[in-house]
Amino acid sequence: MGWLRNNAEPLFEASARPRPALVLSGRAAWGRRLAALAGRALLGGVASVSLLAVLFIFVFVGRDAWPFFRSRGVVEFLTSVRWYPVADPPEFGCLPMFMGTALVTLGAMAVAVPVGLAAAVGLSDILPFGARQALKPVVEILAAIPSVAYGFFALVVLAPALQRNGGRCLAAAWWAVAAPLLLLGAVVLSDVLSGWLPSARARAAARWTLGLGLAAAALWGVARVGAALAAVQLPSGTNALNVSFVLGLMALPTVVSVSEDALQAVGRELREGSYALGATRAETLCRAVIPAASSGLGAAVILGMMRAIGETMVVWMASGNAAQIPRPWYNILQPVRTLTATIAGDMGEADHVTGSDRYHVLFAMGLSLLAIAFLCNAASEAVVRRQRRRLRGA
Amino acid sequence: MRAATRRLLDRAFTAVSLLAVAALAAALLLLLGPIVTRGAGAFVFRGTVEHRRLLREQFGRGDPQAVARDVAAAAAARRPVYELLARFQAELDAADAATRRKYRAPLRELQEALHTLFGAPPAEGQALLLRNRYGATRWDQAQAALRGVLYTEEWDYSDPTRLGAKRLAPRAEQFRGTTLEPLFSLLEREARAMLRPRWTCYARFLTDRSLDAHFFGGIGPEALGTLYLAVGAMLFAVPFGLIAAIYLAEFAGEGRLVGLLRMCISTLAGVPSIVFGLFGLAFFIHTLRVSSSKSVLAGALTLAVMILPTVIRAAEEALRAVPPTYKEAALSLGASRWHTVLSVVLPAALPGVLTGIVISLGRAAGETAPIIFTAAVSMGPALKPWETLSQPTPALSWNIYNLTTEHEAVERIRHVQFGMIFTLVALVLLLNAAALWLRARVSRKLRG
Numbered sequence: 001m002g003w004l005r006n007n008a009e010p011l012f013e014a015s016a017r018p019r020p021a022l023v024l025s026g027r028a029a030w031g032r033r034l035a036a037l038a039g040r041a042l043l044g045g046v047a048s049v050s051l052l053a054v055l056f057i058f059v060f061v062g063r064d065a066w067p068f069f070r071s072r073g074v075v076e077f078l079t080s081v082r083w084y085p086v087a088d089p090p091e092f093g094c095l096p097m098f099m100g101t102a103l104v105t106l107g108a109m110a111v112a113v114p115v116g117l118a119a120a121v122g123l124s125d126i127l128p129f130g131a132r133q134a135l136k137p138v139v140e141i142l143a144a145i146p147s148v149a150y151g152f153f154a155l156v157v158l159a160p161a162l163q164r165n166g167g168r169c170l171a172a173a174w175w176a177v178a179a180p181l182l183l184l185g186a187v188v189l190s191d192v193l194s195g196w197l198p199s200a201r202a203r204a205a206a207r208w209t210l211g212l213g214l215a216a217a218a219l220w221g222v223a224r225v226g227a228a229l230a231a232v233q234l235p236s237g238t239n240a241l242n243v244s245f246v247l248g249l250m251a252l253p254t255v256v257s258v259s260e261d262a263l264q265a266v267g268r269e270l271r272e273g274s275y276a277l278g279a280t281r282a283e284t285l286c287r288a289v290i291p292a293a294s295s296g297l298g299a300a301v302i303l304g305m306m307r308a309i310g311e312t313m314v315v316w317m318a319s320g321n322a323a324q325i326p327r328p329w330y331n332i333l334q335p336v337r338t339l340t341a342t343i344a345g346d347m348g349e350a351d352h353v354t355g356s357d358r359y360h361v362l363f364a365m366g367l368s369l370l371a372i373a374f375l376c377n378a379a380s381e382a383v384v385r386r387q388r389r390r391l392r393g394a
Numbered sequence: 395m396r397a398a399t400r401r402l403l404d405r406a407f408t409a410v411s412l413l414a415v416a417a418l419a420a421a422l423l424l425l426l427g428p429i430v431t432r433g434a435g436a437f438v439f440r441g442t443v444e445h446r447r448l449l450r451e452q453f454g455r456g457d458p459q460a461v462a463r464d465v466a467a468a469a470a471a472r473r474p475v476y477e478l479l480a481r482f483q484a485e486l487d488a489a490d491a492a493t494r495r496k497y498r499a500p501l502r503e504l505q506e507a508l509h510t511l512f513g514a515p516p517a518e519g520q521a522l523l524l525r526n527r528y529g530a531t532r533w534d535q536a537q538a539a540l541r542g543v544l545y546t547e548e549w550d551y552s553d554p555t556r557l558g559a560k561r562l563a564p565r566a567e568q569f570r571g572t573t574l575e576p577l578f579s580l581l582e583r584e585a586r587a588m589l590r591p592r593w594t595c596y597a598r599f600l601t602d603r604s605l606d607a608h609f610f611g612g613i614g615p616e617a618l619g620t621l622y623l624a625v626g627a628m629l630f631a632v633p634f635g636l637i638a639a640i641y642l643a644e645f646a647g648e649g650r651l652v653g654l655l656r657m658c659i660s661t662l663a664g665v666p667s668i669v670f671g672l673f674g675l676a677f678f679i680h681t682l683r684v685s686s687s688k689s690v691l692a693g694a695l696t697l698a699v700m701i702l703p704t705v706i707r708a709a710e711e712a713l714r715a716v717p718p719t720y721k722e723a724a725l726s727l728g729a730s731r732w733h734t735v736l737s738v739v740l741p742a743a744l745p746g747v748l749t750g751i752v753i754s755l756g757r758a759a760g761e762t763a764p765i766i767f768t769a770a771v772s773m774g775p776a777l778k779p780w781e782t783l784s785q786p787t788p789a790l791s792w793n794i795y796n797l798t799t800e801h802e803a804v805e806r807i808r809h810v811q812f813g814m815i816f817t818l819v820a821l822v823l824l825l826n827a828a829a830l831w832l833r834a835r836v837s838r839k840l841r842g
Contacts, residue, residue, distance in 0.1 A: 050659045125411075126411050156811070191396055317795060
């Protein structure tokens with residue numbers, strides 16, 4: 001699954017392979033050596049095309065963003081909520097787009113991180129080898145499906161379904177997630193709380209009463225919230241919720257494959273040590289393996305986030321494209337608009353007015369995206385480097 | 395904590411993990427299910443007589459006599475409908491002004507609904523736009539159009555706390571007691587005879603040009619455009635990517651410059667795809683001027699920059715997977731390092747490299763954002779190979795967006811949208827399947 005990863009070199013190498021050294025004999029012709037050197041330089045030159053590409057992307061996107069910042073400054077761009085590019089005088093407040101991007105990214109992560117990490121644990125530690133091999137293509141296919149297909153799904157399949165049964169979908173999802181977790185919490189809590197009692201009989205009695213009480217309370221709470229959610233009506237299916245869900249699906253393969261690699265890289269010794277101390281599989285993973293792999297898992301989350309931030313088609317098609325900050329800001333049932341969708345959607349209208357602020361503001365947004373992506377990438381690399389150092393030290 | 399609770403927690407943990415894996419598979423099914431089932435419907439469906447008439451008249455396909463018989467039979471079945479209409483019209487002309495006013499709007503609506511179902515009425519002569527000339531070409535569309543004839547839609551806003559609810563009311567109510575009343579039961583009864591649906595395999599959907607802005611016809615220009623863009627991108631990306639991979643895997647050490655290069659490659663992989671579009675517009679079109687405006691060439695170059703890191707990474711991985719013993723054997727026989735790389739390492743890594751190329755090809759074919767500003771147009775003819783240097787092209791990915799959001803009759807051309815997405819996804823999945831097969835072969839071979 002290496003091609004999914006965002007790093008050129010293998011993320012985690014068990015041991016460095018010795019590099020075979022070839023010593024040319026003294027009699028080897030100088031010409032040959034020179035030719036080899038020249039060839040190597042040529043190869044290096046061609047290889048640095050990617051370096052040039054990165055440089056050029058920054059330079060050329062920056063060059064077209066510069067006129068906007070020169071004429072309008074940065075303050076309006078980053079802090080104003082008024083986006084009226086065609087008004088007279090125009091206003092270019094991009095805060096709603098930054099907020100929209102942040103909101104759908106958060107929403108996507110809320111889907112992709114728990115499911116992705118759990119699936120990675122399942123793939124790396126729980127399923128037998130055969131099942132893992134059979135399921136890997138599923139992850140690869142999810143990653144390979146073009147983004148416009150996800151966007152189409154969000155707009156044509158998911159949006160009408162949400163509009164029709166939005167409240168019921170929300171309530172069902174809430175029940176499925178909250179009820180088992182809270183019941184489990186009630187059991188564990190009652191066990192922990194009754195642990196200090198002296199006699200076994202008192203402990204059992206306290207455990208049962210506490211457990212039943214807590215479970216009843218939890219179910220009551222879940223039912224109350226569920227009923228409130230079921231009553232929700234969505235005026236439109238194209239909103240931040242829809243986009244968050246689909247972006248979460250899109251980020252899943254990245255999160256799963258990178259975190260699975262990280263979990264695998266932890267090695268057997270740690271797991272076996274933990275089992276030898278009598279830990280269950282859950283305890284081994286939660287207390288030993290996942291902390292040891294935490295940096296790799298962090299990198300997985302960052303890479304998944306980058307996919308969500310940079311995605312264009314899904315948000316353009318299904319986010320509703322309303323340049324407003326939802327009220328309250330976390331209300332994902334309202335339509336939003338993201339940076340990427342604004343660039344894609346406004347360029348058609350702005351293209352024939354090349355040279356205007358309306359055109360250059362899109363490059364300013366592109367530059368912001370580029371800066372965000374660069375920072376995320378640097379962060380994930382730093383995190384991975386730390387992990388590698390730590391594993392080598394351990 | 396008691397052992398029982400610990401066991402319960404352990405079981406719950408296992409269950410959550412397995413459920414998450416199952417959720418992955420379910421997500422894939424949820425996504426692919428509608429795309430595959432409804433997408434296949436663009437190729438295999440119950441075509442009506444209108445479909446066969448269209449193919450005959452616009453593409454010259456089908457047996458002329460059989461189609462003529464078909465059309466005549468359908469026209470004979472439809473004749474009572476038009477006779478009823480004509481009689482009602484005559485009665486109306488003779489009636490008083492109040493009656494005329496009462497039936498004017500409902501009659502026009504009815505005629506429009508019938509027009510969507512059957513196409514232009516025989517009395518009207520040839521319509522200018524193809525969409526008005528032919529009726530419903532697909533039986534599913536015909537059934538929807540028939541519902542449009544039989545029922546009128548009403549919105550119920552009586553409950554202010556809920557969104558408006560749609561309600562269907564029989565259209566016959568509007569014409570109760572008139573000559574037109576039997577028309578509706580006749581239509582309901584005889585719809586099959588009037589449209590003659592028959593299972594059709596329209597494989598040429600993939601290569602036919604579209605007629606009248608995708609109301610009819612196929613997706614040929616789009617499929618060809620996607621092919622041009624993806625293959626063009628590979629033409630640029632593969633040589634550069636392969637050389638870079640050879641350099642990184644075989645010649646580069648661990649120096650600071652190489653570290654910078656690797657960082658650049660991973661940065662490039664993380665750049666949002668829409669930014670590549672901006673870059674392509676600013677650099678390839680406005681600065682280098684590879685073409686005066688959008689063109690396949692500019693789009694392919696932009697896509698090439700985008701997939702470069704994928705190609706490099708896959709090729710480097712394949713090169714590094716070649717067992718060092720191969721290289722050591724070649725070197726010990728006195729081959730130079732260059733010779734070793736070119737004649738031993740590269741051939742051994744070739745299937746792996748191909749895997750990477752095939753996957754990148756799929757990625758280039760599926761991308762939309764980079765080609766919006768550099769190559770894609772909504773409408774256009776299929777290009778000749780030499781025209782790709784200067785002409786923009788329609789492409790599957792872009793036109794899926796365009797047809798689902800900006801087309802004037804989004805609902806009516808759903809089958810085209812699903813057909814396009816099906817084609818694109820099938821292309822990408824086939825490429826990935828090929829890659830999987832290649833990879834399986836490689837690992838078998840390297841294992842010996």
